Amino acid sequence: MPCVRPDPADKDAEPFEEVDPTGRYGRYGDLLGTxxxxxxxxxxxxxxxxxxxWNQVRLRSFNEDPQMLDRLFSEVRLLRSLRHENIIALYSVWTDTEAGTLNFITEVCTSGNLREYRKKHRHVSFNALKKWSRQILAGxxxxxxxxPCIIHRDLNCSNxxxxxxxxxLKIGDLGLAAIVGKSHAAHSILGTPEFMAPELYEENYTEQVDIYSFGMCVLEMVTLEIPYSECDSVAKIYRKVSGGIPPAxxxxxxxxxxxxxxxxxxGKPHARPSASELLRDPFFSSLNAPAASLHPPYSHVGDRARQNTMDPSPSAAASAGLAGLCIAEKATTATRH
Known part of the structure; x- marks a missing residue:
């Protein structure tokens, strides 16, 4: 409990909008996200x-959609059982029957989601992308x-x-996760279309769908493009995915x-490595390499124009901090979310 009771006359103190039933947790008015x-x-x-x-859900909005409410409670139950440095931790949960809300307290990540963070920080080293990838795999x-096995089913850079x-990095938003038995098989269509494995559409899949989604996350981290951003509809994405056509x-x-x-x-489900196998992949063996050996792992149509407009001198590159960086230009950023 706090050692000093809040003083309403203290103008420097930031007031809580509400507190939890135990008095331990307080909620401020500013939103972190919706x-x-x-x-x-x-x-x-x-x-x-x-x-x-402080996560808050108004339960009355689910009066006509009990399935969505079940998913929400599933997320809370899942979070309470998980303990891993790369999974968002849940500290407390309660229902406010008077206000009609479900509230749960989780750890906060100070820099938002990976998509926002990567778009904000375009100058990222080859090594950093690998470190991020390894953490997602660990989760x-x-x-x-x-x-039993847990399939996330909606892994993407915003989660x-x-x-x-x-x-x-920490994986969150487990509301669509599926708990499966020894067969490791699930049978419902859920997820974000750009990141969904082909077999997800066929309603017969295993945890390998998360490996496919992870690959799409790595692709977005490298290029700063949401996969299949060249498609303007879910139907077009589905046709490409089901036809085995990779994103541009x-x-x-x-x-x-x-x-x-x-x-x-x-790759095909049977050919995809498991998360454990990928963690042992030689891809990660360069994480201790000298920074000078790093280089941008992407290219795009703006390369030639950029070469014509940038000062090519070594001093200019050094002052701009460009050595060994994966730099994603604005031209590659997807406008569709």
Whole structure:
């Protein structure tokens, strides 16, 4: 409990909009984000003295959609059972019957989701992308080895969250996750179309669909393009995915190691490596290489124009901090979300 009771006359103190039933957690008024089913506010844990995420869902909005409510409670139940450094942690949960809300406290990631973070920070080294990828895989490996196995089913860069001061990534938004038995098979169509494996559309799949989605995450991290951004409808995405046509962004990954790694993740279900196998892949063996050996793993149509407009001198490159960086230009950023 707080050692000093809040003083309403203290103008320097930031007032809580509400507190949890125990008095431990307080909610501020500013939003960290919104989703299809919930709002996420900045909160504070007075016991530990740390900021948290206060997730709030108005239950009356589910009166006519009990399935969505079931998914929400599934997310909460899942989070309470999971303990891994690359999975968002749940601290507390309760229902406010008077206000008609479900509230749960999770750890907060200070830098938002990976998509926002990558778009904000375009100058990222080859090594950093590999470190991020390895952390996502570690989280998936934990989910897939969970007893019973957990398939995320909606892994994409907006569902991975970043602590920018430490470079730590955490997988969140488990509301569509499926818990499967020994067969590791699931049978419903859910997810984000650009990141959905072909077999997901066929309603017969295993945890390998998460490996496909992970490959698409790596592709987006490298190119700063949402996969299949060349398509203007879900139907066109489906036709390409079901026809085995990779997203156009893959052709702009010029580094052969990155290209081959992504292709392995996007392969046929039986040929895709598991998360455990990918964590042992030689792709990650260069993480201790000297920075001078790093290079941008992507290319795009703007390369020639950029060469004509940038100062090619070594001093200019050094002052701009371009050595060994994966630089994603604005021209490659997808406008569709």
């Amino acid at each position: 989703g299809a089913t919930k709002k996420v506010y900045r909160g504070f844990d007075q016991e530990e003295g740390i900021e948290v995420a 998936l490996d934990y989910l897939h080895k969970h007893d 991975v969250f970043m602590n920018g001061n430490s470079g730590t 962004a893959l052709s702009r990954v010029r580094d052969p190691e990155f290209h081959a790694f992504i292709e392995r993740c996007l």
